[in-house]
Amino acid sequence: MLIPNIENLKENYLRIMNSESFRKDFKTLLEDYAGRPSPLYHADRLSDHYGCNIWLKREDLNHTGSHKVNNTIGQILLANEMGKKRIIAETGAGQHGVATATVCALMGLECVVYMGETDIERQAPNVARMKMLGADVRPAISGSRTLKDATNEALRDWIANPLDTFYLIGSVVGPHPYPDMVARLQSVISGEIQWQMRNKTGNSNPDYVVACVGGGSNAAGSFYHFLDEPEVQLIGAEAAGEGLTSGKTAASIAMGETGVIHGSMTNLMQTDDGQITEPYSISAGLDYPGIGPLHAWLAKSGRAKYLAVTDQEALDAALQLTQKEGIIPALESAHALAALNQLDLKSGENVVVTVSGRGDKDMKTYMERLKLT
């Protein structure tokens, strides 16, 4: 039932994205509106701690507070070019929802965001933001009431509204061409890392690029231009939740098997009967039982390694970044920071870690779990 929509998108996206007018508008908005390029910062104290060079790619400094805006700006330009008047999106932590509501306000387009009821409770500041931006935030009340359920509702809406509605997907998931489209839009991250590294170290290739993976968009963007540079080790950090075998996890690479979710064949957490498992992670943005098909491929081919990080490890890493560098990361990004502890880092190595988002939205969780008074 979605084939006509998908075909339409497939036929148009590359042509539009490669056009001069798109490129110009995209670049202008990324720079003048979102605040790009995002800094690549040498974290001195963290570097001392790990005995090598830790470079933080500051996607948390973008307008709306995460990397999500790179994608929403690109897709809204696409939607506009295609004449769509109504935008729908799914959201986990709310960052993509906010970034979508933001660009809809920018372009004057109607915006509906589906969010799991559980996530609405744990990410209240983002919900408020979306509403103020004029979005209609609709709770997904089926299943685990988190990201996968919000995605289901968005897909159902798209089935029911094929003509006027553009589905603005937040990550490198979903039916083709979305995984490719979103990766291309996020590739600005690694494109910048290249020249920033060259300026700062003389070599555009770091030794490692580390990023957290939920659906996988900030990691796809961070890895993109390094995919064919074998000397750059690519590390994804996925959410182990309470532990890989605890039954409360969201680690799709470690615990999933090949399956089909939301129009993609990828690694999927599922039962023996092929039912999709309810995932769990302290971080709403990583709480997805699947993973972008690019990452399933990178894991299978060995090009990238995926490390599992527990809730507690992420919390500890968040506190460490905060107190060593004065940066409060989003819970999702904290997983990437925590992954550093699992790497055999050597003196002189350059390790780029993408801080995908800021932690303002997570203060309630941090206050509770870190027992801050």
Add this chain to the structure above:
Amino acid sequence: MEKLQSLLQHKKDLLSVYFTAGFPHIDSTVKVLKSLEKAGVDFVEIGMPYSDPLADGPVIQNSSTIALQNGMTLKKLFDQLADIQGEVSIPIILMGYLNPVLKFGPEQFVEECQKNNVSGLILPDLPYETYVEEFQELFTSNELSNIFLITPQTPEERIKKLDSASTSFIYMVSSAAVTGARDGLSTQQIEYFERVNAMELNTPRMVGFGISNHETYKNVCQYAHGAIVGSAFIKHLEQSGDDEEGIIQFIETLKTGKSTK
């Protein structure tokens, strides 16, 4: 497959009913199946419950959730069908989603279908291209008909492609929507039915999604070989349970517009 094809060739105003296996109770499957046959339904679509049924609205979603809670699995369903071998003669089609079929193993799945006299399969999330590349050979050599869906947005070219790959009927989704009972037909829907009819396809069509009462059933039969009723029947099961008398009554009212009470 043959039984189904024959039915589509020789009979008009066909009525097919969808119901979810294992709903409302785990052993409702067989009870409902037998009652529907007794009530004069032409063929059935048995829903394989799934955790994430994208093409379904709240009523069928809910029935799926309950069926899964009751412990329904593909294996259980095949066991239930095996138990009644020879007792039911109307064609049986299975409807569901791709992932559980892949997990079961496509070859094993098709084998079980054949063993248990399943005539056809409807998988809304199996695209035509993937079917042709990976499953067509397996299905056709095992007498299993794959049923494609079209919507008002499906372009003519694609409808023609689906027509040539079809071996029983084409599922015409009545409007851009997920499953769910609706009242009456709109002018856009009628235009769509007429447009598809004018294409003079080789494959018969059944209309589904939104067919909820005698009026919609009768209306749709003017434009296609028959109608498929799903959510409206699930609602009946929700309210009145899987009691045979109730089911026969429901179908009677659907077919004739009158109740014999």
